[in-house]
Amino acid sequence: MWTLPPSDTxxxxxxxxxxxxxxxxxxxxxxRRSMDWAGVCMLGCITAxxxxxxxxxxLGHYPLVWVQNPFYLGLTAVAAFVTILIARLVHRLxxxxxxxxxxxxxxxxxxxxxxxxxxxxxxxxxxxxxxxTGCAGGVLRDILCNDVPLLFRSELYASVxxxxxxxxxxxxxxxxxxxxxxxxxxxxxxxLRLLAIRFKWEMPxxxxxxxxx
Amino acid sequence: MWTLPPSDTxxxxxxxxxxxxxxxxxxxxxxRRSMDWAGVCMLGCITAxxxxxxxxxxLGHYPLVWVQNPFYLGLTAVAAFVTILIARLVHRLxxxxxxxxxxxxxxxxxxxxxxxxxxxxxxxxxxxxxxxTGCAGGVLRDILCNDVPLLFRSELYASVxxxxxxxxxxxxxxxxxxxxxxxxxxxxxxxLRLLAIRFKWEMPxxxxxxxxx
Amino acid sequence: MWTLPPSDTxxxxxxxxxxxxxxxxxxxxxxRRSMDWAGVCMLGCITAxxxxxxxxxxLGHYPLVWVQNPFYLGLTAVAAFVTILIARLVHRLxxxxxxxxxxxxxxxxxxxxxxxxxxxxxxxxxxxxxxxTGCAGGVLRDILCNDVPLLFRSELYASVxxxxxxxxxxxxxxxxxxxxxxxxxxxxxxxLRLLAIRFKWEMPxxxxxxxxx
Numbered sequence: 001m002w003t004l005p006p007s008d009t010x011x012x013x014x015x016x017x018x019x020x021x022x023x024x025x026x027x028x029x030x031x032r033r034s035m036d037w038a039g040v041c042m043l044g045c046i047t048a049x050x051x052x053x054x055x056x057x058x059l060g061h062y063p064l065v066w067v068q069n070p071f072y073l074g075l076t077a078v079a080a081f082v083t084i085l086i087a088r089l090v091h092r093l094x095x096x097x098x099x100x101x102x103x104x105x106x107x108x109x110x111x112x113x114x115x116x117x118x119x120x121x122x123x124x125x126x127x128x129x130x131x132x133t134g135c136a137g138g139v140l141r142d143i144l145c146n147d148v149p150l151l152f153r154s155e156l157y158a159s160v161x162x163x164x165x166x167x168x169x170x171x172x173x174x175x176x177x178x179x180x181x182x183x184x185x186x187x188x189x190x191x192l193r194l195l196a197i198r199f200k201w202e203m204p205x206x207x208x209x210x211x212x213x
Numbered sequence: 214m215w216t217l218p219p220s221d222t223x224x225x226x227x228x229x230x231x232x233x234x235x236x237x238x239x240x241x242x243x244x245r246r247s248m249d250w251a252g253v254c255m256l257g258c259i260t261a262x263x264x265x266x267x268x269x270x271x272l273g274h275y276p277l278v279w280v281q282n283p284f285y286l287g288l289t290a291v292a293a294f295v296t297i298l299i300a301r302l303v304h305r306l307x308x309x310x311x312x313x314x315x316x317x318x319x320x321x322x323x324x325x326x327x328x329x330x331x332x333x334x335x336x337x338x339x340x341x342x343x344x345x346t347g348c349a350g351g352v353l354r355d356i357l358c359n360d361v362p363l364l365f366r367s368e369l370y371a372s373v374x375x376x377x378x379x380x381x382x383x384x385x386x387x388x389x390x391x392x393x394x395x396x397x398x399x400x401x402x403x404x405l406r407l408l409a410i411r412f413k414w415e416m417p418x419x420x421x422x423x424x425x426x
Numbered sequence: 427m428w429t430l431p432p433s434d435t436x437x438x439x440x441x442x443x444x445x446x447x448x449x450x451x452x453x454x455x456x457x458r459r460s461m462d463w464a465g466v467c468m469l470g471c472i473t474a475x476x477x478x479x480x481x482x483x484x485l486g487h488y489p490l491v492w493v494q495n496p497f498y499l500g501l502t503a504v505a506a507f508v509t510i511l512i513a514r515l516v517h518r519l520x521x522x523x524x525x526x527x528x529x530x531x532x533x534x535x536x537x538x539x540x541x542x543x544x545x546x547x548x549x550x551x552x553x554x555x556x557x558x559t560g561c562a563g564g565v566l567r568d569i570l571c572n573d574v575p576l577l578f579r580s581e582l583y584a585s586v587x588x589x590x591x592x593x594x595x596x597x598x599x600x601x602x603x604x605x606x607x608x609x610x611x612x613x614x615x616x617x618l619r620l621l622a623i624r625f626k627w628e629m630p631x632x633x634x635x636x637x638x639x
Contacts, residue, residue: 027632028634028636030578030632031633031634031635032634032635032636033574033578033579034579034631034632034633035574035579035631035632036578036579036580036628036629036630036631037629037630037631038578038584038629039575039577039578039579039584039629040578040632042578042584053484057270057483057484058266058270058277058280059276059280060273060275060276060277060486062485062486063485063486064484064486067484067547067551070548070550070554073550073554074550087632087634087636088636091634091636122283124283124286124287125280125283128283128286139357143356143357143569144565144569144574145574146359146573146574147359148248148357148358148359149252151252152243152248152249152251152252152253152256152357153247153248153252154249158251158255159251202249203249203250203251204249204250205249206240206243206247206248206249206253207244208241208244208245208300208304209244209245210245210300210301210304271483271490271493272488272489272493273486273488273489273490334493337499337500338493338496352570356569356570359572361461361570361571361572362570364465364468365456365459365461365462365464365465365466365468365570366459366460366461366462366465367462371468372464416462416463416464416465417462417463418460418461418462418463419453419456419457419460419461419462419463419466419513420457420460421454421457421458421517422457422458423454423458423513423514423517
């Protein structure tokens, strides 16, 4: 008899794919700033693992994932390094990477919610932890590249994480099978993000030009 | 018989006012960078709650205030969001917000000193913890807005926090009523900051133009 | 009979020298941004102590060094302040400061490895902890000065830390005297860094000019 692999295994594999994709797009950002090879690898690690790290530091949830399992450091550093060799290809596969990044956003958000639930955080904090896990790595990348974080300015991204977290945490209100709900959340979040990219859904911007002080 | 409310309650209420004010001025800074609505709310939360968060992470003092009491997140996010609607008004009330921000500086500094005393830190660290609580949120705001932190360049701010902390911690040397001393510290710190704004008291600047390396 | 002082004492003294040197060069960076005196002192403290702080926060290793021993704060703040008075001299002694900074890189890397070994981290994490201790302070300095971190762009620095950490940790494979091995690591790391400066050894750069998105 054939059975589906458990959703946790699938999520685990997807998270590897997403970490790789985030490290690779961070490497392109590093290349735009002419960083050296070591800097490229570091920026890849920081971008891909930074969201989970900030979440764990804020929740006091030790040891950090990559401290316990340094394989993550190796994976993201290698992914960033390989990008140096195949930069043109990665750039041309822009669309594929947008999809992989969207997968990462959703998978990391769910993982962040899981961690916060484990430490018994309240519902609000569960959703915030999911959002931080999904988004904060990109904020670190932009700070290190000396940009105003894209997160604060571009299409729905943090909002997708929040919506995904909300959808995911309602699992407790219903007595649904965990596998089913995980899959539903994944499809919901990914669809939302891809629609946001496709139709350039953006939050309204707040443009204010008064002088400071 | 009429009694004064206990100073802790007053400080608590003042801290809500100050959190709101800091989130609102951060929202204006976000508007100057054309951030979207989600970014405005996030920058409001990070600016208002960032100082206490950095202090607690550095002292290993968990759980963080806003993790334990997510109401703070809601308050600052809503304050930032409302600012989008009334930006002109907030900008015109610049002076009132400077006063509210000064109240925040003093109240947060005292709260930071209290936390460090509770964990048994030494006198120096108590004052540093107060300063971090009062000032670090604004540093995070400026980093995320891609500016050199104002804190390092403008009128007495960190120095007011240090003076306030010094004044506050001497309470242990005297056998004064805690309420009285809290009130005195508040008046002292607020006066110092308002005088610094009014008369543009600045630290001397260190201007150095040698080439790096 | 004359004996050598134990290596730990020597390293301890060298680390004071290195902290002072890093605070002083950070003060020059602050001067290039026209920071005020308080900002100069803060940037000195953050640069000199930031690497160890980030390491300890990531490893959950509390209390932080400077919280337990605030003397470090005083030392680095005073060093930064004194730099304001003797900026020209410090700038002219550029070469000496490069050597002192290199000593700091090696000493801090070894200290970071020691801390990670004490908490029982794996070999990879020991080396990463050493690298963070040696390098992250400078990254914080560049972020606060609103620059793309030099670490990611200039001569071998992080790589020297990694090589030093690798060399240092192999001590466990051999049954060598700890003193001897510490001294050998110090000479190895320092030589590597000074050669990198002298001959402008750089990592290859990754220059990529594709548009984002």
